[in-house]
Amino acid sequence: MLTKQFLRIDSSILRPLIALVVMSVALAFASESFATADNLFNVMRQVSVNLCISVGMTLVILTGGIDLSVGSILALSGAVAAGLIKSGLSIEGANLHIGFTFFGVVVVALVIGGALGWFNGQMVTRFKVPPFIATLGMLTIARGLTMLYTNGHPITGLGESFEYLGTGWFCGVPMPVLVAVLVVVLFALFMRKSPRGRYIYAIGGNERATRLSGIDVKRVKCFVYTVAGVLSAVAALIVTARLDSAQPNAGTGYELDSIAAVVIGGTSLNGGKGSVWGTVVGALIIGVLNNGLVLLNVSPFWQQVIKGLVILLAVVMDRMNAKDQQ
């Protein structure tokens, strides 16, 4: 029975998985530089950012919600992290200067991400703002705060620890990839095993029935937005480290890539159905697609068109599948 359960989960990501393999094989033939170690590691490093965000997005979408603010939360927590590690925190009136270690900065960034996500969650649960609007508000709030904090200028030169996070290796794995893998494994287990993971699925499947089963739906929902915020901050640390600088416009449009990864990975936008593993495949498809289009010298304008078409294709196939099952 357990194997059967495995098969059921596998079958839902089978289609994106086949698509990923077919794309990769085709690219290996079409471009000499695709199937090289250098390039593949490069793809994985790029994917790791989107993947961290997308794992959080998966949780949100599984409850039937959406989070548009991930890119802006990324920018703000990245900028604050960079600012703090570079020049610390000065309180002028008190003539006080606090320096930050790398770990201190990591904690602050995660707290900022979590706090903004929690705010989203409060808007959605307590004030009953539709998730689309609540996180759209946060999208511009966090972007504006980033601009205020950075004055619109990048913060560069962040020191060795950041450099190691961005470009270092650990046991033969690039650090960003390692972080993403940890996030994926942690949340895949969480969704699969923990009661709260189960409740996330249940809420997406039938929120009323879940509430009548004695589950604190508001708390679970608030939790998923908080997680999405924290994971955006994790992604922020990777982005900032890889560039060795925090850009005020970092993360613009990341919500789209992340929603795309979730949807291509087979998670239903209505909630209740999908998995973190599906999102991994979805994020890899987006990553390979981006990389392949660059390698094949497709113009950036066409790249956008193609990416949009792939997303639509994924949703159309999902819809047709749902229709077949009726």
Next chain:
Amino acid sequence: MATDTILLEARGVTKRWPGVLALDGVDLKVYAGRVNALVGENGAGKSTLMNILSGVYADYEGALYLEGQPIRFSTTAEAQAAGVTMVHQELNLIPQLNVAENIFLGREPLNRWGMIDYNRMHREAQEWLLRVGFTHDSHTTVSDLKVGDQQLIEIAKALSLGARVLIFDEPTSSLSEVQTETLFGLIEELKRDGVGIVYITHKMDELSRLADYVTVLRDGRLIAEHRVQQTSTEEIIRLMVGRERRDLFVKGDHSKGEVALEVCGLSLEKKLENRTLKLEDIRFAVHRGEVLGIYGLMGAGRTEILEAIFGLHGAEVRGTLRMAGVERMPQTPREAMDMGIALIPEDRKRDGLVLGMDIARNTTLASLADLTTWRSIDRKRELQEAEHYREELSIKSHSVDQLTGELSGGNQQKVVLAKMLRTAPEVLLLDEPTRGIDINAKNEIYKLIDRLAAEGRAVVVVSSEMPEIMALSDRILTLSAGRLTGCFKRNEFSEEALLKASLPTA
């Protein structure tokens, strides 16, 4: 029979779904000016057949004949144009539009500028609404209306289409008693006008009241067509279930224990979208081993009593509960469950189950704590637990990892029951426990309820079906307009007395 002319006839209609034969060579006749009641257990194929008659499904084998001419509808619009219209049970109205706009949706009367002629539209709508006994204005927004009124609009819409054949799918399930009377009057009128009517129902008393013919389907096959006068309820039930004698539910004899729950002065006033929900000073006690029935007409507050006890109305409820000497009013379902109270809600698809999840996950949804170690659900034990309840309640499924959305109504209800039993309740609140469930499954649920009481739990059952509540209960409370109006012991039960006590007083 020779006197009745056949308006619409289905011959040898077969409909296949992947892996399922939904209809197997079924014949059906619709007579001008007569009501042909279509009965059968859930899943017998009634809805499929009606969907073919009304043009929803276009791919089927067999043929339809309208006044002797072969005809084939590929859309509902085609069927409507030919005069065949179905009044669906689930409402297909647009809540944001008003009554008249809904009735004329897609065929609005236009003035000479090509704009909607609202005056004419409302005038004509009013005429149809008057016939169905709809008492509100045609300018009322549909979302402000109760379900029963919305059903009337559907009927008015069907009439306005000039239907010669009308198909009703359990129209009275959401109607009040008054509205039901009006509908019956309307159907008599339609019969006089020569309209052919197909009437799907589960209520046996409606047959003798309304129908001229009764057609019985079972497992996708036509079992019989009889004149109602030449048959009996027992005969029809026998044909529906296909068994000579059925073990009818007989209530077990078990003794009443101490008081399990005392409800003290429960009051609630809450404004909803289209009505005010009201409970006034509700007081009663229910004992271990007892089944307490609560009977009342629609809108009397039956469901609300159970919801309030289960903590669903939170701080808006005044009054308190007394259980095992402790006085406390639960504010959330969790608190109620911790006190030992469980609710099996009326609408299991909406409130009871996560249909996209399997039986096991639904069974444990309210009680994962004891299956969790290190924040991790023990799936193996979960499956064992679910299997235990599957056998205990005889839930028919191929395994506990079958999705609950694939189960029949009765089995879905048992899964909801399993979920709540796993919280080890001392008091079980059941809201319309057999709504939309076929006769066999109903009997099973009755036995189950009886057994749960016999095992020492206190059971409160709300039902709008008089025979059901009389068969099940040790004691019945009647409710009218948010107040308890009567209390009847088992030897005092009679339909007349219960109904009289639940009618609102002026």
